[in-house]
Amino acid sequence: MDDQTAPLAAIDWDRARSDLDETGAAEIGPVLAPENCAALAAVFDDERHFRARIDMARHGFGRGVYKYFAEPLPEPVAALRQALYPPLARIAADWAARLGDAPPPPSLEALTRACRAAGQDRPTPLLLRYGPGDYNCLHRDLYGAVAFPLQAVVMLSRPEDFAGGAFAVVENRPRLQSRVTVRQPARGHAVVFATARKPRRTARGWSASTLRHGVSEVTAGQRTTLGIIFHDAA
Numbered sequence: 001m002d003d004q005t006a007p008l009a010a011i012d013w014d015r016a017r018s019d020l021d022e023t024g025a026a027e028i029g030p031v032l033a034p035e036n037c038a039a040l041a042a043v044f045d046d047e048r049h050f051r052a053r054i055d056m057a058r059h060g061f062g063r064g065v066y067k068y069f070a071e072p073l074p075e076p077v078a079a080l081r082q083a084l085y086p087p088l089a090r091i092a093a094d095w096a097a098r099l100g101d102a103p104p105p106p107s108l109e110a111l112t113r114a115c116r117a118a119g120q121d122r123p124t125p126l127l128l129r130y131g132p133g134d135y136n137c138l139h140r141d142l143y144g145a146v147a148f149p150l151q152a153v154v155m156l157s158r159p160e161d162f163a164g165g166a167f168a169v170v171e172n173r174p175r176l177q178s179r180v181t182v183r184q185p186a187r188g189h190a191v192v193f194a195t196a197r198k199p200r201r202t203a204r205g206w207s208a209s210t211l212r213h214g215v216s217e218v219t220a221g222q223r224t225t226l227g228i229i230f231h232d233a234a
């Protein structure tokens with residue numbers, strides 16, 4: 001463990017796995033110390049750290065702004081991405097076996113190499129900022145053929161900094177009505193969730209349900225999050 005990330009060793013991965021199996025989302029944490037949350041939120045206004053700035057309303061993605069980090073990623077972001085990969089890859093490997101998919105690469109480095117080979121070479125970790133009236137439409141963060149099936153969002157704001165702005169995952173289940181799971185993680189806590197699909201037990205074995213995630217309207221204050229996506233973008 002280093003001083004950049006809170007002790008991931010304390011995370012109950014069995015519980016996270018069963019929450020992910022059940023709903024496609026699991027709250028874990030803390031994963032970032034409060035001082036790192038504050039420092040990362042402050043980075044939002046410093047354009048030197050980013051490769052792209054997206055005005056969500058312009059693209060019909062919702063309302064608010066997000067920015068993709070440029071390389072090199074800030075140390076706490078790189079360290080957290082690295083630390084989250086192995087436990088998430090174990091869950092991803094079980095999901096792949098259930099769905100008959102290829103297993104995930106054994107390491108983040110191997111995933112990055114697979115991305116490069118597919119022409120996906122731009123970093124995807126991002127900061128998102130929402131003010132009053134802002135929201136994030138349901139979506140999937142897919143950026144090319146290579147995709148890791150799980151991702152994380154870390155809350156950088158304190159609960160008293162904003163109102164509204166709930167994180168939501170919607171699971172579209174074959175032949176069933178859709179299920180929504182809503183989370184409001186504390187500062188420094190994360191929600192890990194399925195990027196696009198997850199296995200769902202059926203009478204005959206397993207089938208794939210499809211997932212999207214988004215954020216409900218922020219009604220007051222300012223909400224800043226860190227998104228950690230493991231595959232790179234084309």
Ligand SMILES: O=C(O)CCC(=O)C(=O)O
Pocket residue numbers: 128136141152153167213214215225226227228
């Ligand atoms: O701001 C959030 O809670 C979710 C942001 C998001 O879409 C993501 O991290 O992929």
Ligand SMILES: [Fe+2]
Pocket residue numbers: 139140141213227
């Ligand atoms: Fe997203």
